[in-house]
Every structure is written in structure tokens, then in C-alpha cells.
Amino acid sequence: MNTRLQQQQSSQASHSQQSETRQVGSFENAEEALRADRNQTTVPTSLGDRIAESLASEPQPAAPKSWWQRLFGN
Numbered sequence: 001m002n003t004r005l006q007q008q009q010s011s012q013a014s015h016s017q018q019s020e021t022r023q024v025g026s027f028e029n030a031e032e033a034l035r036a037d038r039n040q041t042t043v044p045t046s047l048g049d050r051i052a053e054s055l056a057s058e059p060q061p062a063a064p065k066s067w068w069q070r071l072f073g074n
Helices: 002-024 029-040 045-057 067-074
Strands: none
Touching: none
């Protein structure tokens, strides 16, 4: 009976090791690793609000001058 318990424990250990290796995975490049991390990480709503406020307070770029304004310096 003791050997049966040891066999069950060893099979459970091998299954847990296999599942851990599947979760870790390998990535072709850094972008894939970042995408996988992004999918697993939740961003706090307070951070999103702070970013939105920061972007709203940025100065808006001026409209580009037309070619004749650039040519004549107006």
C-alpha cells in the first residue's frame, strides 16, 4: 500500500511539473513576452485615470501652416 501512495505522489509531481512548464512557455522575441505579460497583468483604474488627465493637459500641436505661409513667412 505504501508503494501505491508513492506512485500516486510521483505521478502528481510529474503532472504539476508538466503544467508549470506549459505555463512558462517560450517566446520567439521580446514583444511576445511583453504581450503575454500584458494579458496577465491588470492595470489599476486609478492609473488609467491619471494617464487620461496627463494626456488631456498636454498642449495640442498647432495646425501646420500652409505652403504659402511658410514661403512668405506669415
